[in-house]
Amino acid sequence: KKSSHNKRYIHNMTRPTSEQLNLQGSISIHHQNKLHKANFPEERSRIENLGGRIHIPPKHPMGSRVIARSTTHHEDVGLAMSRSIGDREWTAVGVIPDPDVQVVNLEKFWNTNNIRTKDSKVFVVLGSDGLFDTRRV
Numbered sequence: 001k002k003s004s005h006n007k008r009y010i011h012n013m014t015r016p017t018s019e020q021l022n023l024q025g026s027i028s029i030h031h032q033n034k035l036h037k038a039n040f041p042e043e044r045s046r047i048e049n050l051g052g053r054i055h056i057p058p059k060h061p062m063g064s065r066v067i068a069r070s071t072t073h074h075e076d077v078g079l080a081m082s083r084s085i086g087d088r089e090w091t092a093v094g095v096i097p098d099p100d101v102q103v104v105n106l107e108k109f110w111n112t113n114n115i116r117t118k119d120s121k122v123f124v125v126l127g128s129d130g131l132f133d134t135r136r137v
Helices: 043-048 089-090 106-112
Strands: 009-014 017-021 052-057 065-070 073-080 100-105 124-127
Touching: 043 052, 052 089, 065 089
Parallel strands: none
Antiparallel strands: 009 100, 017 124, 052 065, 065 073
């Protein structure tokens, strides 16, 4: 029976990213979760099929917004994500709270990525698009 200590569960709602960094200064990304942006085909299709609208800036498509009519403010408002734990206004236009869940087998991860385990100084950085859209690796 395999130990569950060799697996890590990573869930993703917007754009959490896992990066493996070498403390001597070199950076190598070994795993990155699937992105969820309103302008991506799967997300866009779901939102538009439920009557939602998406604003996609021509020069900056990654800055897309889901548009909904606010019953509180009585105006159109934009949400920068296509997945969120939100209220009925957003759920009604296709913004869902469903995360992607990925299982990472750490034993396989180490072997596949040829990481020297004895001398390696490895850590994981988890963050949302608010962090990684503003930082370049």
